[in-house]
Amino acid sequence: MRGEFDAPRSGGVPRIERDAETSSGGVPTDLDRGQTHLLGYVLLVGIVVVGSGAVLLFGGSGLEASESAVEIEHAERSLLAFTHATRTATEAGDDRVPVTIEGLERGTLETRADAGRVRIVREDGSGTEVLYDEPLGAVTYANGDTEIASQGGGVWRSDGDGTVAVSAPPLEYRDGSLWFPVVRFVETRTRGNAIDGVVSRSESPTRVGRGDRRSAGSGDVRIEIESTYCEGWQREIESTLSGGVTERCSAGRTDRVRFELTDPPDIGGIDTAIAAHEVDIHRNAPPIEGDVNAASVDADRVDGSVSGAGYDHPSVDSYVSGRVAACERTGFEEPDDVLEAGRYCVEALEDGHTFDTSDGDVEVVVRDSIDVRGDALRHVGENDVTVLADGPVSVGGNAVLGNESDPGRTQLLVSADGAVATATGTPTVAGLVYAPDSSVSLQGNPTVRGGIVAERVAVGNVRPGGVAYDERIAAAEVAATGPRLRRLGVTAYDVSLEE
Template sequence: MPLWGDDDRRAQGDVISVVLLLAITIAGATAVVALGGDAIGGIQQSATTGAAEQSMTQLDSKASLVAHGGSDTQRVRLVGSSGATRRVEADAGWMNISVYNASTGDFEYEITNTTLGAVVYRDGDTSVAYQGGGIWRRSGNGSAMVSPPEFHYRGTTLTLPLVSVGGDERLDGEVVVRRSSDPTAVYPDEDSDRANPLDEGVVVITVGSEYYDAWGRFFEQRTSGEVSIHHGNRTARTELVVPFETEFDNVVASTSAGGISANPGPPPEPYRDGVVQPSADDVIESHIEECQTDPDACVDETESDFDTGDMDGGETYFFDGDYGGDLSIDTSDGNVSVVVDGDFDAGDVDVTGGNSTTWYVREDFSVSGDVNPDGPASQLRVLVHSDGDVSFNGNYLFVGFVYAPGSDVDLNGGGGPGTNFEGGLVGDTIDVNGQPNDFEYDPSVGTIDLDVSASNAPRITYLHVSVTEIEVDED
């Protein structure tokens, strides 16, 4: 083999190496340029979006001054990307405030249904908006709050100075903010009977908006209550419960119109049908959840050797399932709670001491013995979930108060000497069967302070709502 052939192959290898090195260098440089360009573009996008947020925050401050009487007009410069659009979207978003029946969930009346409008900065799939007195940002499929809206919830008072935005469809550079009308008081309303304090119901606040999910998270943070976010119609909703003032002045009362029947009649006196009483479902479920999740909150009688003599003041006793039998409850050292996540069939029950005992029953509640025979009725309160029914059978004696506004109640039996039922009872429907089956109203139940709202349900007693219209126009 000639020696020159080896030299030729080595020369070809050197050329290939150089070519490969150049190719790798070019590819690397191209990648660096491409990735660097994307990074620079991302930084620029973030910077311009941040500038737009800052100018929108300034707009928020200026609009607040105008809407709430601090100034007649204000000017602000809207900045951001040169390729972005800035405009007033007068029909963007709305807020509805309505009151619902706490017992049935039925709609009662509407306080306001206000179109919020918005001043919107849009750059590609990113938008920043002033709406409802807050600043919101949407990018892709999610939104976030930049600054909070005009929604002030403290204690049991909600103040909502709503701002509705109109003006030039397209904005550029410096804009002028003007108030186009004086604030209109929506609640309380001097021309109607809608006044503070609220006496009953559930106040439901619903927002429809491009930024609905951020509104929902704001409601969760601010009210610490139940909030529902609906992606299908892009709404967020929160509920505020009016603390219910209990007035129990009947031995039997039904929440259904014509819900009381007696065989033989007439119904026991005093009675009333068609009363409005909120459900106890939330507070019952809240107590069950607390007992199941917090081992220190309740004495779990399911897992211990049960002794009725151990039920004393200051404790909550939990039955994780059905319970039937006798009880002995001593309230000398404080109130006693009994939580039953199932059916509760009460036999003979003695209640002593100067405090009260409250029973929370998830399913059916029945009585077949003598319950709290020495009274008074106000020291025994029984709350029954709407999923359960109530029945009293045989030659029973019950002294107490039963609150079951969503339940069917059967009072059967009687026949013994004296009164069978002493106190008060609220049910959805009430059937009284048997003779004599005697009833006696105990006025002490009229003084019961019964809170049937869940412990985490946000309360509302005072509501202040006004609407102010402002215009945002080019200077």
């Protein structure tokens, strides 16, 4: 804006003149003010309308989410009550237990008789025996990313980031006994998004035994759970059976978890230095220090009692073969010092290894041979080492095999395909040599502290050295790297749901 000041020419009042553009581009006129007010009003109305729409949109979404959350919690409580009713039905025999699930409008309720599976097998050296293999079934509720299910006697909840147990399945392990009531849905007839009917046991329970080959005396029982809710099952199994899970959901199949219980042979109660069908002792060998149980033995070479009560010690051939077969499935590793508890699979074992059992029992499975001559296979720690050999075992030189401070902590189990021999030198075997289907030959100048069980034992012209019984092997047990199985209490209950 530009103005000009004109001085008065005839005594008039000074006048200010403005450019013509002032009314349109400078100070607003009344017309300009009216247009501005109208525009502001329109903008205000628009903001109010948009804001109201946003309130309706986001407010509606929040209400929807809130109502879905309420229904999900209601569904969870309903399936908990439903699962409790199925457990009651399994215990009630012919009784029919009423069940009701209703008020589910936003999610989907479904019954599936073929959902999931439980498989129980027994494995030993002679093969695999299927003890039980049936689907579990499930009653499920799904709402968005959330799914809740009654399966196997438990209630599971998945929110897209994994599965947890709302109510754990009735799985219990104590002192070598496993109790697992398997609850499975076989007949399901429902209508719509609700359940209003009864659950009942459809037939007599199926009791799962330990197999036709139980008389063989040893083996493993493996249980597999296939389920959409695998992670939840895995957590519950791990919390119940420490160290029992052999295949997690993150390995192999993502919907399967495997756990295993070991049924080792009972080799305890060894109360003699040697137990064998036949014992041949060289006339120049030092006397056996301890009792001998054998049908044929020179009693003059025994510094203890001699009996021929009969050679009756359980075979470990099938057990060793089964362990080797299991290792062939998982693979063998290079032998090294063992510093942690667990099972180790090697093709052969030679000099210079330490087995530290401070962390727990150790099991070493050797497929081919053991040959120790210049150094020790030394056992330290307060727990057990069991070495399973499916081939020849040779100890010579100044080697040490076992735990010299406590021979009762080391067991050497030899299959029918193996044999034990000492050669030249002054080797030491400190432990229980258990080869009931094989032979033990002691040559050179060996020292055996512990005990020997074998089909035939030959003691050569050893001096110094000899065989001396250590009473601590009487309590020897085969090391179990997972839960032991003394009793299998699995019962399968078929439950039907009918409206």
